Amino acid sequence: MTRDLNQHANALIEHIQTRYHEGHRRALPELLTLAAAIEAQGIDKGLVDALGAIGRDLEQHMFKEEMRLFPMMEQGGNTLIERLIDDLHREHVAHEQGMDCFQARVRELAQAHRTNGALQALAQAVEVFAGELIRHIRAEDDELFPLFCAPVPTAGIAP
Ligand SMILES: [Fe+2]
Numbered sequence: 001m002t003r004d005l006n007q008h009a010n011a012l013i014e015h016i017q018t019r020y021h022e023g024h025r026r027a028l029p030e031l032l033t034l035a036a037a038i039e040a041q042g043i044d045k046g047l048v049d050a051l052g053a054i055g056r057d058l059e060q061h062m063f064k065e066e067m068r069l070f071p072m073m074e075q076g077g078n079t080l081i082e083r084l085i086d087d088l089h090r091e092h093v094a095h096e097q098g099m100d101c102f103q104a105r106v107r108e109l110a111q112a113h114r115t116n117g118a119l120q121a122l123a124q125a126v127e128v129f130a131g132e133l134i135r136h137i138r139a140e141d142d143e144l145f146p147l148f149c150a151p152v153p154t155a156g157i158a159p
């Protein structure tokens with residue numbers, strides 16, 4: 001890896017940690033508080049558990065990136081990095097699916113209870129969170145990870 005590429009990777013890692021990892025960690029407790037307030041009204045008894053599971057999976061994933069992936073990248077990568085990147089990419093797909101489901105559930109509730117302020121606030125906060133999560137995943141899958149993976153050969157296309 002050239003020095004320029006290494007600097008580019010380090011800047012991306014810094015941005016991802018500051019904006020997305022720290023941002024998610026700030027946002028999740030607020031989302032959980034809103035979800036608990038809605039449960040207290042007897043509207044949906046599974047919201048806190050569902051959101052808690054999303055938050056725990058995401059925290060484990062970000063911890064793995066911070067403890068293993070980013071340090072490997074900062075040292076220029078190594079032979080094990082592609083397998084780790086594959087695993088993390090699979091987790092991204094699962095996070096996106098889990099968030100889509102939760103977002104759909106909250107949207108539906110918010111539409112059914114239009115005058116409920118807490119639900120409207122949760123729906124809005126979930127939209128913001130989901131948008132940040134998608135941008136986070138795109139920054140890693142589309143910008144950061146390709147710096148450390150060989151391009152996938154295009155099979156079946158004549159040169
Ligand atoms: Fe990340």
Ligand SMILES: [Fe+2]
Binds near residue numbers: 088092140
């Ligand atoms: Fe990630």
